[in-house]
Amino acid sequence: MVEFEEVAWRCVDKIGLRKPHDLVVYVPIDSVVPTARPEFAFLAPQAKADGSFRIRTIRLRKEVSQGLIIDKPPDMDIIKWYLAKLGGLPEHIDIVGIDMSEYLGIKKYEPTETQPPRVAGTYPGWCEKSDAERYQNYNRNIEPHSEDQWCISLKLDGMSCTVFYDKERENPIGVCSRNWEVNVDDTGANKWIETEARPENTNNYWKAAFDFDLIIKVQGIATHLNASKVALQGEICGPGIQKNKMGLDKIQFYAFDIYNGQTNEFLDYPEFLKICKMFDIQTVPILQTGRTITNDIQTKFDWVKDLKYSNSTPAEGAVFVAVPLQRIGTLGRLKFKFISPTFLLKYED
Secondary structure, three states, X not given: XXXXXXXXXXXXXXXXXXXXXXOXXXXXXXXXXXXXXXXXXXXXXXXXXXXXEEXXXXXXXXXXXXXXXXXXXXXXXXXXXXXXXXXXXXOOOOOOOOOOHHHHOOEEOOOOOOOOOOEEEEOOOOOOOOOOEEHHHHHHHHXXXXXXXXXXXXXXXXXXXXXXXXXXXXXXXXXXXXXXXXXXXXXXXXXXXXXXXXXXXXXXXXXXXXXXXXXXXXXXXHHHHOOOEEEEEEEEEOOOOHHHOOOOOOOEEEEEEEEEOOOOEXXXXXXXXXXXXHOOOOEOOEEEEEEOOHHHHHOOOHHHHHOEOOOOOEOOEEEEEEEOOOEEHHHEEOEEEEEOHHHHHHHOO
């Protein structure tokens, strides 16, 4: 077998099928391919009932392989596709770098999200979600910034939680899952906030908000920043959440960002860490601050595979945030994650 490392993904293919400089189509992990197409027909025996197959991280001949390599379609077929899609041809078609997902019927795998209980509404429109893209998908955007300063934190495998303050709302406090605002219980959140009481039975989002005094602290952060809108974003981990890979004995909240709705921007990471310390808010574990990633790029972040949680189970990976905060091209905020292949091989569903 032969190993391809042309860009940032590591993928294993059969010896003799390719030669150096051949143009191929690379299908990354978490792609859902249709086995009805001839390119993916060999995967049909392992496909779901609808004929779809998800590309995962696997081990081939003792080597980690992330993705699938297939032959490039004939140039004329690609041109015909462009004609049908665009209604005409651009002045120049550069085959290298073309996104072939639509042409091949490939979709991105999205985990089924169970709507949380007691939904109060959608995630607040003024607050940007703190998503981190995979390094391998944006390496060309990131690598020119390898000499910049970065803050690196341990990626926790839990569920996203946002506690926000919005002075303009009738009820200024809200608690959210990744995509939804949730109520504390079926009666609504107002009475619990106003009386500072804690209901006996509630969901994990509000449990974290109550247990760690985040309702009071997010208002304090808003006052400190002189902002009418502030969101504290973090990860909830513990029993009953993502198989509790950290082995915690109770629910914990780990902050990873603060969004200032007054300025429409995340806080720079040193300021975020300073405010969390000021308000006694636990953050995600910080691995390193103020360092470059040049050597990491050269060694393909090989050290991430050895990261572990405190109970010695493989950690999900690492998150890198540029300091000071920057925004670049299609990536947006200069922030990315590198997922541990050890974690994927052990836990990927």
